[in-house]
Amino acid sequence: MSTTPQRLQITAASPDPGLLDLPWDVPLEEWPASVLAALPRGISRHIVRFARLSGRVIAVKEIGETVAYREYELLRQLSKIDVPSVEPVGVITGRRDPSGEPLEAVLVTEHLQFSLPYRALFSQSLRPDTATRLIDALAVLLVRLHLAGFYWGDVSLSNTLFRRDAETFEAYLVDAETGDLHDKLSDGQRAYDLDVARVNIIGELMDLQAGEFLDEDVDAVAIGDALAERYGELWRALTEVESFAYGDRWRVQARIDRLNDLGFDVGELDITTDVDGTTVRIQPKVVDAGHHSRRLMRLTGLDVGENQARRLLNDLDEYRAVTDRQAEDESFVAHDWLTEVFEPAVRAVPRELRGKLEPAQIFHELLDHRWYLSQQQGRDVPMEEVVASYVGTILPLRPDEQAILGGVEGDTRDHTDQLPVVPE
Ligand SMILES: Nc1ncnc2c1ncn2[C@@H]1O[C@H](COP(=O)(O)OP(=O)(O)O)[C@@H](O)[C@H]1O
Ligand SMILES: [Mg+2]
Numbered sequence: 001m002s003t004t005p006q007r008l009q010i011t012a013a014s015p016d017p018g019l020l021d022l023p024w025d026v027p028l029e030e031w032p033a034s035v036l037a038a039l040p041r042g043i044s045r046h047i048v049r050f051a052r053l054s055g056r057v058i059a060v061k062e063i064g065e066t067v068a069y070r071e072y073e074l075l076r077q078l079s080k081i082d083v084p085s086v087e088p089v090g091v092i093t094g095r096r097d098p099s100g101e102p103l104e105a106v107l108v109t110e111h112l113q114f115s116l117p118y119r120a121l122f123s124q125s126l127r128p129d130t131a132t133r134l135i136d137a138l139a140v141l142l143v144r145l146h147l148a149g150f151y152w153g154d155v156s157l158s159n160t161l162f163r164r165d166a167e168t169f170e171a172y173l174v175d176a177e178t179g180d181l182h183d184k185l186s187d188g189q190r191a192y193d194l195d196v197a198r199v200n201i202i203g204e205l206m207d208l209q210a211g212e213f214l215d216e217d218v219d220a221v222a223i224g225d226a227l228a229e230r231y232g233e234l235w236r237a238l239t240e241v242e243s244f245a246y247g248d249r250w251r252v253q254a255r256i257d258r259l260n261d262l263g264f265d266v267g268e269l270d271i272t273t274d275v276d277g278t279t280v281r282i283q284p285k286v287v288d289a290g291h292h293s294r295r296l297m298r299l300t301g302l303d304v305g306e307n308q309a310r311r312l313l314n315d316l317d318e319y320r321a322v323t324d325r326q327a328e329d330e331s332f333v334a335h336d337w338l339t340e341v342f343e344p345a346v347r348a349v350p351r352e353l354r355g356k357l358e359p360a361q362i363f364h365e366l367l368d369h370r371w372y373l374s375q376q377q378g379r380d381v382p383m384e385e386v387v388a389s390y391v392g393t394i395l396p397l398r399p400d401e402q403a404i405l406g407g408v409e410g411d412t413r414d415h416t417d418q419l420p421v422v423p424e
Contacts, residue, residue: 006024006025006094006095006096007094008020008024008092008093008094008095009092009093009094010090010091010092011069011072011090011091011092011093012089012090012091012108013076013088013090015090016053016054016089018053018054019053019089019090019092019108022035022051022053022060023035024092024095024103024106025095025096025097025098025103026097027047027062027097027103027104028047028048028049028060028062028104028106029047031049031051035051035052036049036050036051036052037050037051037052037057037111038050039057039111040116040117040119040120041117042117042118042119042157042158042159042161042174043119043158044061044158044175046061046062046063047061047062048060048061048062050111056110056111057110057111057113058089058108058109058110058111059086059108059109059110059111060106060107060108061106061107061108061109062103062104062105062106063104063105063106063107063177064104064105065091065093065104065105067177068091068093068105068106068107069091070177071088071107071175071176071177072088072090072091072107074176074179074180074181075087075088075109075176076088077181078145078148078150078173078176078181081148082288082290083141083144083145083148083150083173084141084144084170084171084172084173085172085173085174085176086109086110086112086161086172086173086174087109087110087112088107088108088109088110089108089109089110090108091105091106091107091108092105092106092108093105109174112161112163112172112174114163114164114357114358115161115162115163115172116161116162116163117158117161117162118134118157118158118160118162118204119208119213121134121162122208122213122214123213128215131205131214131218131223132223132226133167133168133169134157134162134169134171135201135223135226135227135230136168136169136230137162137165137168137169137170137171138155138157138160138171138197138201138227139227139230139231139234140170140171140234140263140289141160141171141172141173142155142193142194142197142227142231143231143234143235143238144289145173146185146190146193146235147238147239147287148181149181149182149183149184149185150179150180150181150182150185151179151180151181151182151185151189151192151193152173152176152178152179152193152196153178153179153180153193153196154175154177154178154179154196154200155193155194155196155197155200156196156197156200156201156204157200157201157204158175158200158204159173159174159175160172160173160174161174163305163358164305164357164358164361165305165306165307165308165361166305166307166308166310166311166361166364167307168307170305170306170307190235194227194228194231197224197227197228198224198225198227198228199224201220201223201224201227202220202221202223202224205218205220205223205224206220234262237258237259237262238259238262238264238284238287239283239284240283241281241282241283242255242281242282242283243279243280243281244279244280245278245279245280246273246277246278246279246280248280249280251280251282252269252271252280252282255269255282255284256269259284259287259291260291263289263290263291263292263306263307263310264287264288264289264290264291265287265288265289265290265291265294266284266286266287267285267286267287267288268284268285268286269282269283269284269285270282270283270284270285289306290306291306292306292307292309292310292313293305293306293308293309295309295313296309296312296313297309298331299316299330299331299334300312300334300335300337300338300342301338302338302342302360304358304360305360308358308360308361308363308364309360311363311364311367312342312360312363312364315337315341315363315367316333316334316337319333319336319337319341320333320337323336341383342363344383345363345366345383345386345387346359346362346363348384348387348388348391349362349387349390349391349395350391353391353395353396356395356398356399357398362395365390365394365395366383366386366387366390369386369389369390369394370383370386373385373386373389
């Protein structure tokens with residue numbers, strides 16, 4: 001413990017005593033490598049560092065005291081309403097250096113595991129449609145935030161983190177500093193957020209092009225515009241009033257099915273009829289994202305991304321059909337699928353390669369690989385063979401994402417050289 005004349009004040013929901021051992025009397029910029037985790041960071045106004053704390057990694061941001069408390073509160077509210085965002089750990093104020101000079105307050109958040117800033121994604125060899133897939137993910141995040149009444153104020157790729165979710169990405173809010181939570185957002189507020197997003201994204205993509213991380217043929221403006229389009233489609237699907245004749249009541253279920261396909265559950269659906277009862281109007285009032293991930297969680301306890309869950313559930317359905325157990329209780333079958341299919345496949349991947357990707361993402365890739373091998377060989381290739389081939393030929397070539405993310409215990413290699421230079 002330091003003996004400096006600082007009087008730290010730590011505000012945290014469940015403070016970790018290990019927090020006290022970090023060198024708060026040293027400006028963040030000068031923190032020793034021994035406490036830091038070398039991970040990719042996005043662009044930021046403030047100084048941000050990742051530090052190791054009790055076997056996990058935290059993100060520490062130096063920021064004004066008032067703003068730190070505000071952002072902490074907002075992140076707490078966001079995590080309560082279950083919108084994908086980084087988890088707040090606490091705020092620390094009262095820092096002083098050994099000569100008694102005051103130092104800036106910090107906001108501490110949990111480092112979001114397996115997340116990648118967009119710049120790190122563009123530094124890897126990528127599929128050409130990556131930018132579009134990031135925009136799709138951001139559109140989903142923005143719709144979810146807006147449905148919850150959250151006005152972001154500074155939507156950008158830099159203020160978002162991305163996690164792989166099967167073929168797609170899932171976006172998380174990382175910077176809530178300019179945000180505000182309301183009961184309900186006006187159309188004007190939503191439109192403003194979209195405008196800011198568009199301008200920021202176009203700028204960020206052009207920046208990547210200038211740095212030769214993104215092909216100059218990619219139309220940055222069109223991708224910026226695509227955000228508003230994707231957002232609009234999703235917003236309408238989730239909120240629009242639909243009217244139809246009384247005889248077309250099947251459209252109620254059709255609407256619910258469509259929302260489920262988009263990955264949303266309908267918590268509350270408003271149904272009204274007109275006076276003579278010939279027309280029905282329906283409008284979803286409460287929709288919750290995570291239709292497939294919730295179902296998979298209920299059946300297997302696996303907590304994975306929405307599209308990973310979709311993929312895993314399909315495999316579970318297939319397993320159920322192949323083993324001819326359609327009549328059985330789904331949760332029993334799910335348990336067997338977990339212990340006989342999912343776990344053995346993931347465990348067959350050698351430990352040293354497991355840091356490459358999240359288990360559910362590995363399984364998703366195994367399913368792709370099984371499809372590929374089966375096509376090639378014109379037979380159903382069993383999972384053991386698929387795993388062997390995948391582990392031998394595909395996985396070693398993948399970038400080591402967990403190592404990039406510093407999640408490996410005792411891994412002291414410096415990975416910053418594999419990353420794009422991220423100016424601050
Ligand atoms: N909890 C976290 N997990 C992972 N990365 C984080 C976390 N917090 C911050 N970062 C990284 O630091 C960058 C800057 O954080 P941000 O809150 O946007 O700072 P600023 O307010 O200065 O813009 C982000 O783009 C992200 O890459
Ligand atoms: Mg930021």
